[in-house]
Amino acid sequence: MTLLTVAIPSYNASEYLHYCVESLALAGDQLEILIINDGSADKTQEIAESLQAKYPGIVRAIYQDNMGHGGAVNTGMREAKGTYFKVVDSDDWVDTRALLKILETLESFVEPVDAFITNFVYEKEGKSRKAVMRYDEILPEDRIFTWDEVGSFGKGQYMMMHSLIYRTQLLKDIALELPTHTFYVDNIFVFEPLKYVQTMYYLPVDFYRYLIGREEQSVNETVMISRIDQQIKVNKILIDSFDMDAIANERCRDYLLNHVEITTIISSALLNRAGQAEHIAKKKELWEYLKTHNPELYKKVRRGMLGQIINLYGYPGRKVSNAAYRIARRIYGFN
Structure with a gap:
């Protein structure tokens, strides 16, 4: 059984997609990578198919008519075969060494946890100093825990899509469906499942690299x-x-x-x-x-x-x- 499905919503992503996928694919066949081409007009589909050919059995290229970020994530959740589910946006990437540690930890569980949490790094264009969102003074480290053991989050400390890996069956059980043709639905992806999460695990590695600072970016x-x-x-x-x-x-x-x-x-x-x-x-x-x-x-x-x-x-x-x-x-x- 595949351990982790990573969905990559991709719209006109030809400039970034190759680097994003390569940072993931090196982790091997415990991973399923779904490149969801959301109706791109550039070479995204061509690149996705070439990566599928390069990593058979790991990368799968999926084309759909444009439905926005939420629609692409919905497709990823529907198609996922992994025990766990992660979203990585096409213009972001991950630390491969941290990914290997994550897979090793996930594999060690007797029973799957509902949510697996890691740090993420703000990779701001033009800035050499990287800000890291970490939770080491809030969440117990390197062990399974429940909400009763969670500390107080400050106003600037919050979990984002970048920091969360969910148990796939939990997402399917609650029938999570994100709005289509809508930006900023990652807030819903974080919020809704957390209401149902019982068990969690925090691994304090700087895993997800979140690129910010581009003028055309949705969070500009x-x-x-x-x-x-x-x-x-x-x-x-x-x-x-x-x-x-x-x-x-x-x-x-x-x-x-x-x-x-x-x-x-x-x-x-x-x-x-x-x-x-x-x-x-x-x-x-x-x-x-x-x-x-x-x-x-x-x-x-x-x-x-x-x-x-x-x-x-x-x-x-x-x-x-x-x-x-x-x-x-x-x-x-x-x-």
Whole structure:
């Protein structure tokens, strides 16, 4: 049986795809690599097929009409044969030595864990100093644990798609389905399964290399503002999904609350940064939506320090909140 399936959503990825796949494929036949060509117009399919020929039985090239990042991840989950499932975006890559250690650890388990967590590295273009998202003071290391043993996450410490490997059957059991033609659905991919995770394992290796800093990238601030409706759509899905009373474990509930809060603050800060009347109206509507659809969550987020700062009144208030946002980006690693 294949140990780990890695899905690589790929759209016009010819510039990066080869390097991404090579960083994975060297780990050998315990791995299944699914290159999901999401309707690319460049040479992505040609490159995917050449990599499939180079690594038969490991790499599989899958073509689909364009459905966006979420649609490509959905295809990966549906096609996955591995015990575990990981998403690696086509313009990112992994540390092969860390991958070998991960596979060795996964193979050692008598029973599969629900979530396997590693560090990830921000590979920012033009910067020699690399920031690392690590969890060594929050999560027990090198052993299986539950939510009861998880420490407190700071505002800038959060799990992303880059840090998580899920048990494939868990994703299928909860019938996880991401929205198609929508950016920023990685927030949902992290959030939804964590509600059902019982057992976890943290291996403190710098595994995933997350490339940021390109002007056209989806997490570029200007691009995010241009796609703010999609960010708000994902934000509202998280608001609707978070039922405080339905999450029995307090540590899990606190983490997911932190996740929704960070997402809402980022949405609001981007709308503040845009600054036009339509953006301010959208910000007001988002907070009204939160208040109406999840009043208990609204109280928690609105009364928090960031919730108060981001909602300071008028133009002077927005200036203060924008300054706070710039500070938060440096301290907390907001992209």
